[in-house]
Amino acid sequence: MEKRVLEQLVEADDAATDLIVLRKGELPAWLGGQPDSVRRWVEQTGFKAEPGTVCLLPGEGGALAGALAGLPDEDDPWAFAHFAPKLPVRTFRLAASLPAIQADRAATAWALAAYAFDRYKGRKANDLPRLVWPETADRARVTREVEAIALVRDLINTPASNMGPAELASAADALAARFGAKCRVIVGDGLEVENYPAIFAVGRAAAQNRRPRLIDLRWGDEMAPKLTLVGKGVCFDTGGLDLKPSSNMKLMKKDMGGAAHVLGLASMIMAAGLRLRLRVLIPAVENSVSGEAMRPLDVLATRKGLTVEVGNTDAEGRLILCDALAEASSEKPALLIDMATLTGAARSALGTDLPALFCNDDGLAAQILEQGEAEGEPLWRLPLHKPYRRMIDSKVADLTNATDSPHAGAITAALFLQEFVGPQIPWAHLDIMAWNGAARPGRPEGGEALALRALFATIAQRVGG
Structure with missing residues (x-):
């Protein structure tokens, strides 16, 4: 494409x-x-x-x-x-x-x-x-933007039958080979061995050829400032035992949209040769139904050591992201960004075109919003409202992945992720749709890239100079 x-x-x-x-x-x-x-x-x-x-x-x-x-x-x-x-x-x-x-x-x-x-x-x-x-066009800039957007769209549009965890890992590996990066993939039982228990728990119900994975791509000067990108890679989401209705399941091939976005953003960074140490972490799973599926009110271990009660098996994205964010935080990067098709609540609040931005650093948030306006890719900041933290308390574990409240779903999901981000690490979480529901010029119905140019400009200014 x-x-x-x-x-x-x-x-x-x-x-x-x-x-x-x-x-x-x-x-x-x-x-x-x-x-x-x-x-x-x-x-x-x-x-x-x-x-x-x-x-x-x-x-x-x-x-x-x-x-x-x-x-x-x-x-x-x-x-x-x-x-x-x-x-x-x-x-x-x-x-x-x-x-x-x-x-x-x-x-x-x-x-x-x-x-x-x-x-x-x-x-x-x-x-x-x-x-x-x-x-007067900057050909290098146009080329990397067009290639990144096309890559994101292609990955999201590919049906789950041809874009499972293994194929997503292959796409990352191909990108790494193109730019001389290194890509390591931890598969199946190896996730338990290497202490990624939440990723394994979510993905273990899938068929043998669709076992869960953690994709780990590294590129750049090891002495340069560290940037880590984390993308949600749920290649198909049935909802698990809390099964989605068919109307909500139909588009779930796009639930790996966060992974597609961080690969697209990584391609722009590497093509531009920004002076930074890039790491991309993608937990890739299929949330399936089988005898090995996690159950409501199961208690899961996580890489950070916190325990999580499964309030809803359909809130699986935050479970796989929590292990990846804990690993990302272990290196104390200068900037940590995650992207995920995480909540319907964000779409109810902001619609499909406007990504929800959560950020623990006011300066970073202002920079992303400013670049979003400059690049014609607006975002909207929602708060990490501390009083809502009580909503993700569990009676039997450290946290629950889903509250019983119908309110503030995007905020409580972001607060859950924040528990796994190390202190003092500038962090931005983007809750995105990654899909056009109707065609517009240049933007056909289907998978869509959001905020790539805004994030690239922010990264270039902040850590890639």
Whole structure:
């Protein structure tokens, strides 16, 4: 998928057709400088430079002389994704240069407009027009962003039959090989031997070829500041013995979306060559139903030594993350970030597009939010409200993984994770949807990458300089 979308951006071509992008208020001045025939044509087509609209300009002998395209007044990173499906299949070039950041966004959106997950289709997606690389675009930046987003989407969109714990580990291993990183995978009973009991308990009910794993990728200068990324890798979630209804289970191939995100973010970091010591930890499991499944009110051990009562087997994501966060904290990284499709409560509060951000460091939170706005990837911070900590107390263990209260589910989940993060470690937890419920230009229905550019910019500023 990655190669195909990047092929939408091409080298300069003298035969390319001019694409003239205009905001609505700029159209009258442009028309004032054109011949009467062009003005009449544009007026008769009804083109008003509304955002996302195009107008083909006829030339001599019926040839295509150029095309107009309407831009919104406000910045929209996806503006150029509207144009490609509406233009004929040929090569276009921007008639005027754009500021660097707009050029980057134009190239990224144009490329991603061609993204389609068609692995299982005999008939592939239709070709789309190509764009000559904008002259002011940062090609390296655009390439790593497009590749990362396509990787995240591909991993999430792949059905669980072909994206189990073993396949997720293979994807991590392939990424490591590409960038000269090291990747170690602890499988099945090895998790018990190496003291990852919660990951093992969640994943032990799966079939033998889908045994649980801990994926551990390392890259970079060992003497550089440490960044650790942790991603939830539940490759399919039935809910366990607290079985989900079919309507809630249908999309659960996406429950490894956090793992996909940290692999995408890792690919951006390694491609950019940031000076840091990167570690990626992904607990990869399938939450299945069998005689080996964990039961409600079982008490589980964890890597940190805390015990957890299973209030609900469908709150398994925080159980596998707690072991990974405990291991991440053992190295005292300069920055720790986890990403997870963790709670429906976060989606109820913020919808599908807006990741919930929890953070134990106000400066770090402000930086992520600022970069989110700058990159067109907004997030919303929710509190680690200490008085709610009592809601995850258990009568028989140190903690419970699910409260009986219907309230504050995203917050109590984050508070549970915080118990396994070492003191004084700057930590951010992103509760994400990782899925588009409806198609939009450049963002088809299906798996979606959220906040990658915002996090990359934060990391580059904070630990990767």
